[in-house]
Amino acid sequence: MTGMLQKMKNAVRSRSIHVTYVDTGSCNGCDIEVLACLSPRYDLEQYGIYVHNNPREADVLLVLGCCTPQWEDKLKGLWEKIPEPKVAIAIGNCPLSGCVFNREGSYVNPPASKHIPIAASVPGCPPRPTEIIRAILSLAPTVFKDYEEKRE
Amino acid sequence: MKKTVDVAIPIGPVHPCWKEPVRIKCETKGEQVLSVEVELGYMKKGIERIMRGRPWQEVMFLAERVCGICSVVHNMVFIETMEAISEIEPTERAAFLRVIVNELDRMQSHLIANFSYCYTIEHETLAMYLLNEREHVMDMIERITGNRVNTAYMIPGGVRYDLRPEDAESLRETLALLEKNLDRYMRIFENGPMIALRSRDIGILTKEDALMAHAVGPTARASGIATDLRTTHPTYRKLDFEPVVRTEGDNYARIMVRFEELFRSIGLIRRALAMMPEGPVRGGGICKGGEIRYSGEAPRGELTYFVKADRYGRVEDIAIQTPSIMNIDACTHHMLKGVLSVADVTATFISSDPCIACNER
Amino acid sequence: MGLSIIWYLKEFCRGTWIKTFLFAKTAPLVDPPYFRGYPTLTGKECTHCLSCMMICPTPGAIEVLCEGETWAPKIFEGHCIRCGLCIEACPEDVLDAGRVLETQARDGTSLSVRYQVAVNPDTCVRCGNCVVACPVNKEADPQLSATGTSANDEVIMRIHRGNLWVFHDEKCTGCKTCEGVCPTGSIRIARVAEGRQGAEE
Numbered sequence: 001m002t003g004m005l006q007k008m009k010n011a012v013r014s015r016s017i018h019v020t021y022v023d024t025g026s027c028n029g030c031d032i033e034v035l036a037c038l039s040p041r042y043d044l045e046q047y048g049i050y051v052h053n054n055p056r057e058a059d060v061l062l063v064l065g066c067c068t069p070q071w072e073d074k075l076k077g078l079w080e081k082i083p084e085p086k087v088a089i090a091i092g093n094c095p096l097s098g099c100v101f102n103r104e105g106s107y108v109n110p111p112a113s114k115h116i117p118i119a120a121s122v123p124g125c126p127p128r129p130t131e132i133i134r135a136i137l138s139l140a141p142t143v144f145k146d147y148e149e150k151r152e
Numbered sequence: 153m154k155k156t157v158d159v160a161i162p163i164g165p166v167h168p169c170w171k172e173p174v175r176i177k178c179e180t181k182g183e184q185v186l187s188v189e190v191e192l193g194y195m196k197k198g199i200e201r202i203m204r205g206r207p208w209q210e211v212m213f214l215a216e217r218v219c220g221i222c223s224v225v226h227n228m229v230f231i232e233t234m235e236a237i238s239e240i241e242p243t244e245r246a247a248f249l250r251v252i253v254n255e256l257d258r259m260q261s262h263l264i265a266n267f268s269y270c271y272t273i274e275h276e277t278l279a280m281y282l283l284n285e286r287e288h289v290m291d292m293i294e295r296i297t298g299n300r301v302n303t304a305y306m307i308p309g310g311v312r313y314d315l316r317p318e319d320a321e322s323l324r325e326t327l328a329l330l331e332k333n334l335d336r337y338m339r340i341f342e343n344g345p346m347i348a349l350r351s352r353d354i355g356i357l358t359k360e361d362a363l364m365a366h367a368v369g370p371t372a373r374a375s376g377i378a379t380d381l382r383t384t385h386p387t388y389r390k391l392d393f394e395p396v397v398r399t400e401g402d403n404y405a406r407i408m409v410r411f412e413e414l415f416r417s418i419g420l421i422r423r424a425l426a427m428m429p430e431g432p433v434r435g436g437g438i439c440k441g442g443e444i445r446y447s448g449e450a451p452r453g454e455l456t457y458f459v460k461a462d463r464y465g466r467v468e469d470i471a472i473q474t475p476s477i478m479n480i481d482a483c484t485h486h487m488l489k490g491v492l493s494v495a496d497v498t499a500t501f502i503s504s505d506p507c508i509a510c511n512e513r
Numbered sequence: 514m515g516l517s518i519i520w521y522l523k524e525f526c527r528g529t530w531i532k533t534f535l536f537a538k539t540a541p542l543v544d545p546p547y548f549r550g551y552p553t554l555t556g557k558e559c560t561h562c563l564s565c566m567m568i569c570p571t572p573g574a575i576e577v578l579c580e581g582e583t584w585a586p587k588i589f590e591g592h593c594i595r596c597g598l599c600i601e602a603c604p605e606d607v608l609d610a611g612r613v614l615e616t617q618a619r620d621g622t623s624l625s626v627r628y629q630v631a632v633n634p635d636t637c638v639r640c641g642n643c644v645v646a647c648p649v650n651k652e653a654d655p656q657l658s659a660t661g662t663s664a665n666d667e668v669i670m671r672i673h674r675g676n677l678w679v680f681h682d683e684k685c686t687g688c689k690t691c692e693g694v695c696p697t698g699s700i701r702i703a704r705v706a707e708g709r710q711g712a713e714e
Contacts, residue, residue: 023172025195028509029220029301031171032264036290036300039283053168070194071173078166096591100213100571103202125594126220126301130542137542209706210570213596291545298549298611304596307708312601313613314620434622434710464629464703 013059013085013144015048017136020058021091022078025108026065029126030092034062037129047137055081059144060136063118066094066101066108072115079116085144087119088112089136092126099125119143158182161494165194169272169498172508176484178497185497188488190480192512199513203470208234208308208439211467215457216302218472219510221264222451223302224257224293229448231306233457236444238308238465240437246310247387248428252323253296253305255417255424259330260289261451262370262410262417265505269407270341272502273350281337288326295319309435320425327418338411351404355487355500358401365482368475369453370413371504374398374405381449391423403503410505439465450475452505474510549597549611551588559584559607565599567687567704568626575599602626602706622710628685629703630670632677636699641672643691643700649684 023031037044038051052058055078067075079088090112093099098110112118120143122135158181165173173194179186199218203211208231215230216223228250235242242250263286270279290300296315297303305311315323341347357367362375372379373396380395382388396412398405443460453475460469483504488497524530544550552575561577561584569575574592577584586599586608600613601624617623641662644650647669650657654665663671670679677700691700 022166023195025173025197026509027217027220027223027302028172028507029217029223032221033301035171035264035267036283036287038280039287040280041284041287053166055166065195066197068195068197070196074165093591093594097573099592099594100210100217101197101199101202102572106198106202108197121591123590123593128300128544128548130544134542205701207704207706209568209598209704213570213594294545295547298547298597298613299595300548302594304598309708310710312597312622312708313616314622432710433620434708436707436709438705438707464631465705466703 010145014141017049017060017140017144018058019049019051019060019062019136020053020055020082021051021062021064022055022071022075024063024065024071024075024095024112025068026092026094030064030094033126033129034064034091034132037132039129042129042133044133044136047133047140049136049140056083058082059086061086061088061116063088063090063095063112063116064092066098066110067112067115069107069109072109075112075115087139087143088116089139090118090121091132093123094125096121096123163497164191167498169268169502170506170508171268174506174508176497176501178488178494180494183493185488185491185494188484188497190484192480192508195509195512197513200470200472203467205466205468207464207466211470212307213302213304215472216304218474218513219507220301221507222257222261222510224254224305225448225450225455227304227306228254229446229450229455229457230459231308232448233444233446233459234308234439234461234465235437236446237442237459237461238437238440240309240439241435242310243432243435244429245314245431246306246433246435248424249296249311249315249433250306251387251391251424252315252421252428253293253303253311255421256289256293256296258451259414259417260286260293262414263289265451265502266341266407266410268502268505269403269499270347272499273347275344275347278337278340278344278347281333281340285330285333285337288330292323292326295322307434308439309437310433312434314433315428323421324425327421331415331418334411334414338408341407341411348404350496350499351402351407351503352400353402354496355403355483355491355503356401357482357487359399361486362401362482365486366478367453367482368478369450369505370406370409371479371482372453374409375401379454381447381454385448388420390427391420393420403500406503406505441465443469452476452507452510453479472513474507474513476505476507476510479504480506480511547612549595549613551590551593551595552586552597552600552608552610554585555606555609555614557605557607559586560605562604563686563688564602564604564626565608567628568598568602568624568706570594570596570598598624620710622708625707625709626687627683627705627707628687629682629705630679630685630691631701631703632670632679633699633701634676636697637677638697638699639672639675639677640696641677642694642696644668644671644677646690646694648688648690649686653684 095112164175175191177189216227267282297305376399441463447456456473458471653667
C-alpha cells in the first residue's frame with residue numbers, strides 16, 4: 001500500500017513542479033534567461049513546471065546571483081519557508097563560484113552552498129534557456145523520487 | 153494638516169512583480185498612498201572597486217555585468233570612454249555594427265520592460281506576445297555576437313566579429329517580422345480599454361517634476377523632455393535620429409514611448425545596414441592613460457562613465473552613473489505620491505523601468 | 514454574443530489554425546551552431562604558452578594542465594563565462610567555440626597581447642627578488658646572482674648600481690611570478706591587449 005502511494009507521489013511530483021526564484025545579487029542576466037524560459041518559444045509550462053514567486057507554494061528554489069552579505073540571513077529564511085519536499089538549484093556561475101565578482105575587495109560571499117543545500121547547478125554566464133530547461137528536465141523525474149525514504 | 157497614516161505596507165524584497173530585490177515602504181491612508189520610501193542595497197557587489205587596477209579586457213566584462221539587461225550599452229559606453237581617453241577611432245564599419253547591436257539590445261530591453269508592465273497589470277496575453285518577440289531579437293543578437301546576454305562584442309578600435317551577409321539577410325527578415333507584429337501589439341496596448349483603466353492618468357510625472365528629479369530616458373521623454381544622448385553620438389547623427397517625445401507623463405505614455413522607440417530602433421538598424429561600408433572591423437589601437445567623463449544613451453537613460461587610466465591603459469579609478477537611480481527617485485517622490493491605490497504602486501514602479509542591478513552594482 | 518461564437522467557430526475551422534493547434538512544436542532544446550559555448554579542444558598541439566590563462570578575465574576559469582606527455586588547457590565550468598577571448602588569444606588554435614575560429618580565419622582578426630613591466634621606484638626596495646624569480650631571466654642568464662645583479666644584457670630586468678632596470682619588456686611572458694615574490698607590491702605586469710585585423714606587422 002505504501003509503495004503504491006509512493007509511486008503515485010513520485011509520478012505526480014515529477015510532472016508538477018513549482019519553481020520560485022530568488023535573486024541574491026546577480027547582474028540580471030540569469031534573471032532574464034529564466035524569464036525567457038517562460039516565453040512561448042521555450043514554454044516551460046508544457047513540462048509541468050510553473051514559476052511562482054511565492055516560496056510558500058514552491059518545490060524548487062532557483063538561486064541566482066553571488067550571495068551578497070545582505071542575503072545571508074534572508075536566503076536561509078526563504079529556504080525555511082519552502083515546504084518539504086524541496087530542493088535548490090543554482091543557476092549561473094555566480095552561486096557556484098562568484099563568477100567575475102569573486103575578487104579581492106568585492107562584497108560577495110559565494111558559493112551559495114555555504115548558506116543552503118544546493119542539489120544541482122546549471123553553469124554558464126548566463127546559461128541559455130535551453131540549458132536551464134535541459135537541466136531542470138533531467139532533474140525533474142529523479143529529484144523528488146522516494147523523497148520520504150531518502151530523508152530517513 | 154497632520155497626516156494620518158493607517159498602515160505602512162512593505163513591498164519586497166522578494167515580490168512577484170519585481171525580478172530584482174528592492175523594498176518599497178508605502179505609507180497608506182485607506183487605499184491612498186501618502187508617501188513611499190525605497191530601500192536599496194540588496195545587490196551591492198562592489199564592481200567599481202574590483203575594476204580598479206585592471207586592463208580593459210577585464211574591466212569590459214565587469215562593466216557589462218553591471219547590468220545584464222542592457223549589457224551591450226555598458227560595454228559600448230565603457231569602450232568608447234577608453235577610446236576617448238586613448239584617441240582611438242573605431243573603423244567605420246565597426247561604428248555601424250555597434251549601432252546595430254546597441255539598437256538590438258535596446259529593443260530587447262524595451263520589450264522586457266513592456267513585458268514586465270503588462271505582466272504587472274495582469275495582461276498576460278500581451279506580455280507573452282512581447283516576450284515571444286523578444287526571442288526573435290535575442291536570436292539576432294546571438295547570431296551577430298555569439299551570445300544572448302553579456303555579449304562582449306566591442307573592443308577598443310572596433311568590434312570582435314564581422315556581420316556575415318547571411319546574418320544581415322536574416323536580420324532584415326526579422327526586422328520586417330518584428331515591425332509587423334509589434335505594430336499589432338502596439339495597437340492592442342493603445343486601444344485596450346482595460347489597459348487604459350490601469351495606465352492612463354496613473355503615476356503622473358509632470359514636466360516640472362521630471363526636470364526637478366532629473367528624470368532621464370523614456371521616463372523623461374514621456375513627460376515632454378526631449379533628452380536623448382543619441383542625438384549627439386557621431387554615428388547616430390549620420391543616421392539622422394529623432395527622439396520620441398510624448399507629453400502625458402503617465403504610465404501609458406511611458407510604455408508608449410518605449411513602443412515607439414522600438415520602431416525608431418528598427419528604422420535605425422535598417423538605415424545602418426544600408427549605409428554600412430565594407431572594410432575592416434578592428435582598427436587596433438592601444439589604450440593610453442588619461443581621465444575623462446563620457447556619457448551614452450542606455451535603454452533607461454543617460455549612462456555616464458568616469459574613467460581614469462594609467463599609462464598602460466589600466467583603470468585606476470572608475471565611477472559609473474547609471475540612469476535608474478534618477479528614475480527611481482522621480483518615481484518615488486513624484487509619480488507614486490498620491491497614487492489612489494496600492495495596486496498601482498507596483499505598476500507605476502515597473503513602468504519607470506527600474507534596474508536595481510544597475511543601481512547598486 | 515452569437516456573432517462572436519460564429520466568429521470563433523470559423524476561426525477554429527481554418528486550416529492554418531488546426532495545423533498550428535495539432536502540430537505546433539516548441540523549439541528543440543538544442544543550442545544553435547552560432548552560440549559561443551564552452552571552448553572545446555580542437556586536437557591541435559598546445560605549446561604551453563599560457564596566452565589563454567593570461568587573457569582570461571575570470572578567476573579560475575582556465576588552466577593549462579599536463580596530461581601525460583602533452584599540455585592541454587582545461588576549462589572549468591562554473592567559472593568560465595564563455596567570452597571566447599582565450600580562443601582569440603591562442604596562437605595555435607587549440608580551442609574553439611561556436612563560430613569564433615571560423616570568423617577569425619575569415620576576417621583575419623587577431624588579438625595581440627603585450628606585457629609591460631611597470632615598477633614603482635618609490636616603493637621598490639631593490640631586493641632583486643623579481644629578477645631571481647623570473648623564469649625568462651633564468652633561461653637568459655643561468656649565472657644570475659642572488660642579489661639580482663647580472664652581467665648579461667639579455668635579461669628582462671636586473672639590479673644595476675642599486676636600481677632596478679627593465680631592459681626587455683617584449684620578452685615578458687606575463688606569468689606574474691615577480692608580482693608574487695615582490696615584498697612591497699611595487700612591480701606590476703600590465704597586459705596591453707590590442708584587437709587587430711589584417712596582416713601582422
